[in-house]
Amino acid sequence: MTTRLKREAILEVSVTDMTPLKAAATLRRSSRNTLLPKRLQYSPESEAVVKKKRSKTLNDTNTKREKQSKKNIKEEDDVGNSDEEHPSTSHIHGGLSAYELERLENIRQNKAFLSSINLFQATEEFKKVMRPKPSQRGLMSRSQAVVKEVLPARKSLRLQNKEAEVLTLPPEPRGVLISEQAEPLKKPRGPLTMTPINMEEGSKLPPQLLKICSQDIKEKKRNLDLNGYCTALRNMRLTEDQVAKVVKDRIFSAAFHPCNSSLLVAAGDTWGKIGIWKLGTDWDNDGVLLFEPHTRPVSCMAFSRAHPTHLLSLSYDGSVRCMDVEKAVFDDVYDTDGLLKTFDFMSHDCSTLVVGNSYGQVAVIDRRTPGNSHESLHSMDPKTLRCVNVHPTQKHYFAVAGSRDVNIYDSRNLKKTNSRTVSQLSGHSLSVSSAYFSPCTGNRVLTCCMDDYIRIYDTSAMTTQPPLLTSIRHDMQTGRWLTKLSAVWDPKREDCFVVGSMSRPRRVQVFHENGQLQHSFVDGENLHTVLSVTAFHPTRNALLGGNASGRVHIFTD
Numbered sequence: 001m002t003t004r005l006k007r008e009a010i011l012e013v014s015v016t017d018m019t020p021l022k023a024a025a026t027l028r029r030s031s032r033n034t035l036l037p038k039r040l041q042y043s044p045e046s047e048a049v050v051k052k053k054r055s056k057t058l059n060d061t062n063t064k065r066e067k068q069s070k071k072n073i074k075e076e077d078d079v080g081n082s083d084e085e086h087p088s089t090s091h092i093h094g095g096l097s098a099y100e101l102e103r104l105e106n107i108r109q110n111k112a113f114l115s116s117i118n119l120f121q122a123t124e125e126f127k128k129v130m131r132p133k134p135s136q137r138g139l140m141s142r143s144q145a146v147v148k149e150v151l152p153a154r155k156s157l158r159l160q161n162k163e164a165e166v167l168t169l170p171p172e173p174r175g176v177l178i179s180e181q182a183e184p185l186k187k188p189r190g191p192l193t194m195t196p197i198n199m200e201e202g203s204k205l206p207p208q209l210l211k212i213c214s215q216d217i218k219e220k221k222r223n224l225d226l227n228g229y230c231t232a233l234r235n236m237r238l239t240e241d242q243v244a245k246v247v248k249d250r251i252f253s254a255a256f257h258p259c260n261s262s263l264l265v266a267a268g269d270t271w272g273k274i275g276i277w278k279l280g281t282d283w284d285n286d287g288v289l290l291f292e293p294h295t296r297p298v299s300c301m302a303f304s305r306a307h308p309t310h311l312l313s314l315s316y317d318g319s320v321r322c323m324d325v326e327k328a329v330f331d332d333v334y335d336t337d338g339l340l341k342t343f344d345f346m347s348h349d350c351s352t353l354v355v356g357n358s359y360g361q362v363a364v365i366d367r368r369t370p371g372n373s374h375e376s377l378h379s380m381d382p383k384t385l386r387c388v389n390v391h392p393t394q395k396h397y398f399a400v401a402g403s404r405d406v407n408i409y410d411s412r413n414l415k416k417t418n419s420r421t422v423s424q425l426s427g428h429s430l431s432v433s434s435a436y437f438s439p440c441t442g443n444r445v446l447t448c449c450m451d452d453y454i455r456i457y458d459t460s461a462m463t464t465q466p467p468l469l470t471s472i473r474h475d476m477q478t479g480r481w482l483t484k485l486s487a488v489w490d491p492k493r494e495d496c497f498v499v500g501s502m503s504r505p506r507r508v509q510v511f512h513e514n515g516q517l518q519h520s521f522v523d524g525e526n527l528h529t530v531l532s533v534t535a536f537h538p539t540r541n542a543l544l545g546g547n548a549s550g551r552v553h554i555f556t557d
Contacts, residue, residue: 132528135551137286138244138277139198186295186317187272189372192330194323197273198290205328206283209276213309213325215259217539226512229493232541233510233519236555238526243553244286246275251546252297252483256537258308263537263554266311267546268298274313274323279554293321293330300342304350312353314343320355320365334365335372344390344398346411354398354411356385362400364411378414381407381421387434387486391442397422397462399445401435404428406447408459423466425457433476434486440494444469444513448487452476454499456513470515475502482548483532487511490536498543500531508534508545508555521545521555 096104114120157164194205224232247269257264263279272294281287296316304310311323312333320334320343334340339358346352346364353365355374360382363374382402391397396411406425413420425435430450438444443460454472476485487499495513501520508521508531521527521543531545531553542556 132525134528134549135240135243135245135526137241138246138288139248139275139285139290139550186315186319186335187293189332189335191327191332192293192321194291194325194328194330196289197292198285198288205289205325206281208281208283209278209289210309210325212259212262212264212278213257215261215308217258217260217305217308226495226518229496230518232557233521235557236521236541236543237557238521238523238553238555240526242279242556243526243551244277244288245550246277246288246546246552247273247290247550249273249550250481250483250548251533251550251552252299253301253313254533254535254544254546254552255301255303255311256535256542256544257303258305258538260539263540263542263556265544265552265554266301266303267533267550267552268294268301268313268315269550270297272296272298272315272317274298274301274311275550277552291323291330293323294319299340302343302345304345306349306351310350312343312350314340314355316340320353322367332372333367334363334374336363336374341385342387344388346390346395346398348395354388354390356388356400358384360385360402362388362409362414364414376414377416378419379417380409380419381405384431386432387436389436391437392439393442397442399425399435399437401432401447403431406432406435406445408445408462423459423462423464425455425466427455427468427471433484434488436487436489438494439489439491444494446487446489446497448474448476448485448499450476454487454511470513472511472515474499478502478530478532482530483546485532486534488535491538492536498534498536500534500545502530506530508543527553 196203196205246265246267249269249271251267251269254265254267257266265277265279267275267277269275272292274291274293276289276291278287283289293313294315294317298313298315301311301313304312309325311325312320313323314320316339318336318338318340319332320340322331322333324331334353334355336357338361341356341358343353343355346354351367353367355363355365357363360380362378362380362385364376364378365374369375380400380402382400382405384403385400387399387401389399391399397408398411399406399408405428407421408423408425409419410422425445425447428447428449428451433448433450435445435447437459438446441460443458445457445459445466447455447457449455452473452475454474455468456470456472457466458469459466474485474487478484485500485502487497489497490510496510496518497513498508498510501507501509505522505524506527506529510518510520512518529547529549529551531547533544533546535544536542537544540556542554545553545555547553
């Protein structure tokens, strides 16, 4: 009670001491009794009148700015005691405010600073590096550029006051199957003429091609140690002239001709075409000859060591053909209805072949017998077969890469089904893309698996379970539009191999069998794509790489 009485007394004293104005300002009024502010109602004026008023206001403002700027210019002229007119000043300052003049001056100073540090030039160079122009050599040369036909512009008959043409539908086809109208799955059986499709009709093969392929092959023995070998790799370079478009589409397989005097390359693409490229020649299309002996991907090809004028090629269309440069034909070696995957020579004279298809079957073919059929057909354990490779010295042994395993068989003990394996290379968790014996002794087997590992096995003793020597981590996920990576041996050495890479900048890597990286082929100007298909020259210091656009890159000294 005492506290409340004190508060009331203080309030009475404060109210009596206030003036009427202070009391009115201090006392709060209820919001219910106060008048709300009037809201804006719709103006009866039309939108045109409002726009007219706004434009008039803007025009008045601009007129005032122009008058003020002219007045400032006149004052500057009077202060400078100059009776002459300065056109540059009137051109720059006419109709601009002080803020706009300051903005233009800042822009000019910024441009001058950027030009002084050569930023614009660096930007253009950076664009060239980020978007390199592919090589125009080979099939895409400037002289062979296709000129598009310019058709006349289409005009409406209705606007021309003309009557529309009465078109009649063609009769419906009867008794014709769709498969008969489509493109044939393979070329007709029998020999095909070697006619380049990238040259004019009636053109013949260059006589230099037969001369190069007919040269005697003399293998040079190279007894270089590992340091000397790495030095030779570092001396190999890639130039603009060593890149050319050899085939039109993605490269599936490629091979070097074993001659020493020239570099002759063969490549097969995804639509059955085979391109031959002679490096540094004066033929048309920069030395590229294009043929079409198949209709599906050319997955494997190899030059015959006994007959250098022969190039054997295998395709998904179920055919194996031999390009005979001396006869200028593509001979029919083997023909079947299945989908073929790979092949290899089973004899030193290259007369016997082992061919694998996608159904896990292996066919043995003898080229000396008449006809184009196999001698025997054997079903292997894997559901699908991706690679076969024959031992370099003991030709009766061959390795088969399947779905998740690699097996070694003896051709002398093969059966139609359930053939007994000699060795099993275990340890792969996903599908195996390739398996190759070492080229000199066959004491090593090099495998590539989709589990991102490259493995090397010791097959010197040919035991049931060969030991694993080395396992190298390597990215194998090429995706759908690139050819699968495959590690292949250097035919001049027993302990080194080459493989493409998915790393950036793009490169090709050479490894030792112990897993150490020996050299990486990198070129910032001429190499900008993944080289999935790689191969070393049998006798020279040369390496080829093929990409998904049909271009071949050759590193050489």
